[in-house]
Amino acid sequence: MKRAQYRQGDVLLIPVSDVPAGSVEEAKDTRVVLAFGEVTGHAHAIDSAVATTFTNGDQRYLVVADGAILKHEEHSPLCLEPGTYRVQLQREYEPAGWRRVID
16 A cells, blocks of 8 residues: 655655665654744644654654654644655755745
8 A cells, every 4th residue: 555645834755665774863852843934933743752753864754653643833734644754845946056945
């Protein structure tokens, strides 16, 4: 069964089979923040009891357990299927080069 991709604002979660070898688990807090809003300070976040993030170079991965909900103050909450996802933040091109979209 193919798992779904999820998008919430400028955050896209792409299903992958596993976290790549050599990835490093990020430090845990009470929540896992996938992206902070540059203007409002709001965040795309999940309770850290049901999710873990890893980095491999400049790429992030999210491992989700049962009951994970991605929340943001300005978007509807998303119920995520258990699994592993590559975290992609939307970018846009401007004459000076690529930059992250401001959410």
